Amino acid sequence: MAKILVVDDDALNLRLAAAALEQAGHEVLRANGGAEGIEAALAHAPDLILMDVQMPGMDGIAALKCLRAEPRTAALKVVAFTALAMKGDAERLLAEGFDGYLEKPIRYKEFLASVAALLEGRNE
Amino acid sequence: MGAGNGVKPLRLLSSLVNFPRPRWLPGMALGWLVAAVVLVLTLASWRHLQESHEREAALHFESAAHEVRNAIAVRMATYELVLRGGAALFAASAAVDRHEWRSYAEAAQIDRRLPGIRGLGFGQLVSAHDRDAHVRAIRDQGFPDYDIRPGGTRAEYTPVVFLEPFAGGNFLAFGYDMFSEPVRRAAMERARDSGEAALSGKVQLVQDSGTEARAGYLLYIPVYRNGAPRASVAERRAALAGYVYAAFRMDDLLLAIPGKGTARLGLEVYDGPDASPAALMHDDAHHGTEAPRFVRDFPLEVAGRPWTLRLSSTPEFEARIASTPPWWILLGGIVTSLLLFVLAVTLVRLHERGLALAANDAELHRLNDRLDFLLRKTPAVIYAAKAHGDYGATFISANVRTQLDHAPEDFLGDPGFWVNNIHPEDRDRVLAGQQRLFTEGSIVAEYRFRHRNGSWRWMRDETILVRDAAGEPKELVGSWIDITDRVTAEKEAETAQRRLKLALAGGRIAVWDADAESGKVWLSEQWAGLLGEPPRETWTTVEALAALAHPEDRQRLLEAVVAVLKGGRPEYVEEHRARTATGEWRWIQSRGRVTERAADGRAARMSGTNLDITLRKEAELELERTRATLQEALRAKSEFMNNITHELRTPLNSVIGFADLLKDEVPGALNAKQAGFAADILAGGRHLLALVEGILEMSRLDAPGTLLEREPVEIGAALGERVAAKRKAAAARGVAVRLDVAPEVGSAELDPTALRRMLDALIDNAVKFNRDGGAVAVRARRAGDWLEIAVVDTGIGIAREDLAKIFQPLVQLDAGLSRRHGGVGMGLALARRLAELHGGTIEVESEPGKGSTFTLHLPIREKS
Numbered sequence: 001m002a003k004i005l006v007v008d009d010d011a012l013n014l015r016l017a018a019a020a021l022e023q024a025g026h027e028v029l030r031a032n033g034g035a036e037g038i039e040a041a042l043a044h045a046p047d048l049i050l051m052d053v054q055m056p057g058m059d060g061i062a063a064l065k066c067l068r069a070e071p072r073t074a075a076l077k078v079v080a081f082t083a084l085a086m087k088g089d090a091e092r093l094l095a096e097g098f099d100g101y102l103e104k105p106i107r108y109k110e111f112l113a114s115v116a117a118l119l120e121g122r123n124e
Numbered sequence: 125m126g127a128g129n130g131v132k133p134l135r136l137l138s139s140l141v142n143f144p145r146p147r148w149l150p151g152m153a154l155g156w157l158v159a160a161v162v163l164v165l166t167l168a169s170w171r172h173l174q175e176s177h178e179r180e181a182a183l184h185f186e187s188a189a190h191e192v193r194n195a196i197a198v199r200m201a202t203y204e205l206v207l208r209g210g211a212a213l214f215a216a217s218a219a220v221d222r223h224e225w226r227s228y229a230e231a232a233q234i235d236r237r238l239p240g241i242r243g244l245g246f247g248q249l250v251s252a253h254d255r256d257a258h259v260r261a262i263r264d265q266g267f268p269d270y271d272i273r274p275g276g277t278r279a280e281y282t283p284v285v286f287l288e289p290f291a292g293g294n295f296l297a298f299g300y301d302m303f304s305e306p307v308r309r310a311a312m313e314r315a316r317d318s319g320e321a322a323l324s325g326k327v328q329l330v331q332d333s334g335t336e337a338r339a340g341y342l343l344y345i346p347v348y349r350n351g352a353p354r355a356s357v358a359e360r361r362a363a364l365a366g367y368v369y370a371a372f373r374m375d376d377l378l379l380a381i382p383g384k385g386t387a388r389l390g391l392e393v394y395d396g397p398d399a400s401p402a403a404l405m406h407d408d409a410h411h412g413t414e415a416p417r418f419v420r421d422f423p424l425e426v427a428g429r430p431w432t433l434r435l436s437s438t439p440e441f442e443a444r445i446a447s448t449p450p451w452w453i454l455l456g457g458i459v460t461s462l463l464l465f466v467l468a469v470t471l472v473r474l475h476e477r478g479l480a481l482a483a484n485d486a487e488l489h490r491l492n493d494r495l496d497f498l499l500r501k502t503p504a505v506i507y508a509a510k511a512h513g514d515y516g517a518t519f520i521s522a523n524v525r526t527q528l529d530h531a532p533e534d535f536l537g538d539p540g541f542w543v544n545n546i547h548p549e550d551r552d553r554v555l556a557g558q559q560r561l562f563t564e565g566s567i568v569a570e571y572r573f574r575h576r577n578g579s580w581r582w583m584r585d586e587t588i589l590v591r592d593a594a595g596e597p598k599e600l601v602g603s604w605i606d607i608t609d610r611v612t613a614e615k616e617a618e619t620a621q622r623r624l625k626l627a628l629a630g631g632r633i634a635v636w637d638a639d640a641e642s643g644k645v646w647l648s649e650q651w652a653g654l655l656g657e658p659p660r661e662t663w664t665t666v667e668a669l670a671a672l673a674h675p676e677d678r679q680r681l682l683e684a685v686v687a688v689l690k691g692g693r694p695e696y697v698e699e700h701r702a703r704t705a706t707g708e709w710r711w712i713q714s715r716g717r718v719t720e721r722a723a724d725g726r727a728a729r730m731s732g733t734n735l736d737i738t739l740r741k742e743a744e745l746e747l748e749r750t751r752a753t754l755q756e757a758l759r760a761k762s763e764f765m766n767n768i769t770h771e772l773r774t775p776l777n778s779v780i781g782f783a784d785l786l787k788d789e790v791p792g793a794l795n796a797k798q799a800g801f802a803a804d805i806l807a808g809g810r811h812l813l814a815l816v817e818g819i820l821e822m823s824r825l826d827a828p829g830t831l832l833e834r835e836p837v838e839i840g841a842a843l844g845e846r847v848a849a850k851r852k853a854a855a856a857r858g859v860a861v862r863l864d865v866a867p868e869v870g871s872a873e874l875d876p877t878a879l880r881r882m883l884d885a886l887i888d889n890a891v892k893f894n895r896d897g898g899a900v901a902v903r904a905r906r907a908g909d910w911l912e913i914a915v916v917d918t919g920i921g922i923a924r925e926d927l928a929k930i931f932q933p934l935v936q937l938d939a940g941l942s943r944r945h946g947g948v949g950m951g952l953a954l955a956r957r958l959a960e961l962h963g964g965t966i967e968v969e970s971e972p973g974k975g976s977t978f979t980l981h982l983p984i985r986e987k988s
Binding site (some may be wrong): 012013015016017019021023054083105106107108109 | 773784809813
């Protein structure tokens, strides 16, 4: 299966996402916050990064920019993982350069199906 | 009086005839004696009658003449006042347009208040150089046929550009160059050079062309360019902008003079202090073979010019006042004396008593009646009074009753009546003036006198002192005219002028006028007042004026002025601060426009107003500060809500996510109870999340500047989609959802997301509070410019007292209901707020136990 990095400032959310992804057989890397996320991405070159958007310190969008600016991580697949639920939020995030969008709170089955679809895109 | 004097001799005769004849007197001799006595008495009576008639006729003429004079004076003063007002309009506004002139003429009520005036106009000075531009400009105002008439090239023109009423014959005068005609030109030059009003000689008015030719006159008042020096004749000539003028016909003017028509006095009007034939302006006097019996000259100042009015009696007037007793009275007296001689002889002879002279009595009564009639009908009260002591009246004409409702007996019976009824404020002045009678021979006094109903009437009292042969004061005679209307009119005019001044001062408006060439600016006295200095006119320069403006405002103000000077804008209105004498700042609203352009189109002169708007401005700034504070508070609240909901939602998302994992048995199989608990955690978590999001949503909608994203929405399709989406959940409770869209509904300009939220809230609500197996009907129709979407349920309904509450966020109507249905929540509150953002609303009707109808009203705003 795939190597997936989850970046979030909330420990509960990290554990929840990890529990769901590990259940599906993925290898899960956890990073607490944007800066840690970039380090982990550089170190492990994951197949997919789930990036929380609203984080203290370096937020998700800033972290994404850093990843895109760094040649070793520029091509990584980064998906916004957020509870911002207003109309237009998804479009705005895609415009920022995210490769996809996953909504919180997760619904287990739909969440895994979306992750699978995003991973499949890797092979295209 | 006449009757009394006339009847007396008849009584005497009668008593003579009835006198028992002494035996020593022979019958024939008695006859002669009676005849002689009667003849002497008749002649004496005739003489007396003649004198008294003569005196009263003179008084009557005097009174009628005064009346005409006063009426003409008032009328001409009114004309002049209206013209001066017109000139003031130009002075105040610098550029008067056709519409403003019309408004002014309408306000002046030419037709009603200024009879005789054919037109109230403005003739504009146009140089030969400007002629073509001028003609083009007027044509552009919508008069394609306009031209200066008569044609031909002259050094300058003064065409009539405004003339009110702008109709009928006055159209003929539009464009007429008054300066081309010598008589008008003479008056215009006089007005221009003197700066005063000037009256023309007799002319044929242009508006009368083709109709009956009648003498017309024009009264001119010069209008100079604002601020231009006009101390010398040369300066006045240079500063001339045109003339405000009135055209009138003397006939019309005089016809409208009350009393002139009926008094039948001849009138000659001379332009000058003397009645010299060369200065004759108007003449309708009777020039027969005999000179008029009464002639009176009055000096009258009209528009600053001395006039002389010569009023004379006409034969008709003389006949009407019958100032000479008819000859047949004398003849009758003589004949009577002869008859009496015969009668007396007969009577004596027959020793009978005679009683016959009723016929004469009747004649004299008739004469008396005529005099009475005249005295009653004329508005002037004629009186005679003692020339000493209390000046008590000895005679007063009966028309005092119609004028003041006092009876002649009031005056005759109470010597103090006159003095006591003079207004206390006027009494001392009048009595003091009375003394001048004995030095000057005649006086005129105007004072208030008490009408019988208690009101005060202004009276004009003209008195002449009559002296006897020895030169001693004998009696006073005079006329008394009610001039209340005139005085009231004068007072009104005064009040109006004072009001205008007050309005300028009280409104804190200063008028200004600037010369582009020299940069000099004149400001009316209010400007100094606005700056906290004693009010006086100010002469300053553009630079000095600009220096007073606040540095932050100066650039903007100057740019606005320059834009107008260059012709980019017709007028500027700028608000700026100006420094006062004490260094404070006042807010000024400055307004200005170019009032004169040079031949090459550059602005030569600019005029406008400066209005003190400090109070308004301070209030506005205060309001703006309050608004900004409020905006900031709302923004802060919105941000806080945003943060707090984020903080709430993050752990909640985990709770829901873990519950979902449990429910899906990700960590391992659950027993039935465990699965039930996991489902409860999930349901509770989702409900809580919905509330948190509702609160966030509400807070966002309340934040300032929330905007909708409107686009055309096909209503039928949008409703179909939402109803279809809700049918499954409704079916779970056995509730059927029906949709009924009227064919004319079409589309509307709406925010589609907002519409979806509103529909979801209403349908969810209708399903949630329905009974099992109930029904929901969604109906859409169009009502004029409004879209109406009704959602009807067959549920439990809402109590009347709860109807107002259901749109409040998080309200719980009833504890039991809440438990059963999970509370009302935020849905309806959000839906109502969204409807209001669209300019619409949601209404509800309900009958507890039967169901509710929620109706969404939205404006369609469809693009045509």
